Amino acid sequence: MSVDAGWDWLQHVVDHVELHASDYDESVRFYATVLTPLRIPYWSEVTEDERRTDFTRISVVDRRPATTELHLCFVARSRDEVDAFHQAGVDAGFSSNGPPGLRDYGPGYYAAFLFDPDGNNIEALYRDVDNRGHGWNG
Numbered sequence: 001m002s003v004d005a006g007w008d009w010l011q012h013v014v015d016h017v018e019l020h021a022s023d024y025d026e027s028v029r030f031y032a033t034v035l036t037p038l039r040i041p042y043w044s045e046v047t048e049d050e051r052r053t054d055f056t057r058i059s060v061v062d063r064r065p066a067t068t069e070l071h072l073c074f075v076a077r078s079r080d081e082v083d084a085f086h087q088a089g090v091d092a093g094f095s096s097n098g099p100p101g102l103r104d105y106g107p108g109y110y111a112a113f114l115f116d117p118d119g120n121n122i123e124a125l126y127r128d129v130d131n132r133g134h135g136w137n138g
Contacts, residue, residue: 030117031060073111
């Protein structure tokens with residue numbers, strides 16, 4: 001399929017993602033800690049069948065087997081938010097998978113990476129002025 005020049009690249013194409021957590025409480029702590037600097041709200045729900053916490057369209061669910069080997073990237077509104085995402089995670093004892101900085105993926109691609117409790121690669125990305133996606137950050 002070719003790229004449609006008329007495609008609205010701001011259109012949402014994914015409604016939600018579920019992450020199954022091997023340690024639900026620790027996973028919620030991770031996401032609450034690192035997503036707060038990105039100003040991503042959350043709420044929790046307990047039903048007869050399960051516990052879940054929704055971070056907008058990303059849900060952490062107390063269900064097995066755990067989600068593993070996932071790369072999930074969150075939008076940051078500035079380099080400072082990327083820095084704060086990474087620092088919050090490291091300060092809370094979570095493992096870095098790459099400190100904040102410009103990446104070779106393209107000009108102006110400023111990102112940081114952390115591992116969540118199940119080893120998923122979680123990224124915060126700011127598309128700086130030199131990046132073709134600049135301005136898509138909401």
